[in-house]
Amino acid sequence: MPEPSHYLGRLTGKVAIVTGAGAEGDEIGIGRAIALLMGREGASVLCADLAAERAETTAARIRADGGSAVAAAGDVSDGDVCAALVAAAVKAFGRLDILVNNVGISAPATLASISMELWNRTLATNLTSVMLMSKAGVPEMARGGGGVIINISSLAGMRASGAIAYGPSKAAMAQLSREIGVLHGRQGIRANTVAPGHMMTPHAMSKIPPEMREARRKVGPLGIEGDAWDVAQAVLFLASDEARFINGVELAVDGGVEGIAPLVGHAFVSEP
Incomplete structure (x- = not known):
């Protein structure tokens, strides 16, 4: 979608942490789009990122837009780093x-090829980091009367994709969100998952x-691709007071791909 140009102040007065908020140069990845919006x-x-300069680029863009932002760097699979970010x-x-x-790594490995090092690193980065950031953040949210946790998963956590570590790490993220939402709902804290796809x-x-991208586009029910701003808009809604009664959901932002059967998808490929 085009970069948003109209804003309604839906998060005025709120304080947010976005992990994985950096990107290379002027690129707009999911984390940067969320932070900017x-x-x-x-x-x-x-704006937190493993690379300090990437986090600072995002924070500087927010300040250039007239907003308020600071940057921080660190590995969020480390509990001490998570506590320091909060x-x-x-x-x-x-x-x-x-x-x-929003931090995550892809790990295209099979059961036969995956090493224990890659398995552990994938779970630490994609799942344990969410637990550690939430563990550090929930007490501060509770002190302020409540808050919202939004975990960026993947369509690969809802449907098998052939990645033995990546998919399970993302599927577990959705369950972790539900557990947090149940355990801390009475403290005014909601937790939801956004699962981008396509x-x-x-x-x-x-x-x-390019040829795979075109085939993938044709498979999608809408016949188009999503981008980082589509994900950011979904996150904005869940973070806003408009979503005050939404807790523990897993929202696919994928143009409907999650809902189609494989044979239907195959038929779409042959259509313009």
Whole structure:
């Protein structure tokens, strides 16, 4: 979708942490789109990334738009780093209302080929990091009267994709969201999962050849691809007070791909 140009202040007064908020150069990946949109909708944003310069580029763009943002770097599979990120957000902005866990790595390995090192690293990055950031963030949210946790999963967590570690790590993320939403709902804390699919992001463009991209586009019921702004708009809704009664859901942002049968998808490929 085109980059949004109209904003309603839906997150005015809120403080957000977005992990994986960086991107290469001027690219717009999912984390950067989420951080930028939240900043434009009035939130103060701590932009976290493994690479400090990428996080700072995103934060600088928010400030250039007239928003408030700081950058921080660290590996969110480390509990001490997660605690430090939450402390930095509270120090900078006084509270924490929104946590978006967007960090993830892809691991295209089979049962026969996967090493224990890759298995453990995938789960640590994609799943354990969500638990650690939530563990650090929930007490601050509770002190402020509540908050929202939004975990960025993948369509691969809803349907098998041939990646023995990646898919299970993303599927478990949705269950973790449900558990957090149940355990902390009475503290005013909601937790939901967004599962992107059929996205054309800079990361995807680096991995998918043009012919595969065209075949994938034809499989989708809408016949188009999504992008980072589509995901960011879904996250914005779940973070806003408009979604105050939505807790523990897994929202596919995929143009309907999750709902089609394989044979139907195969038939779509032959159509223009």
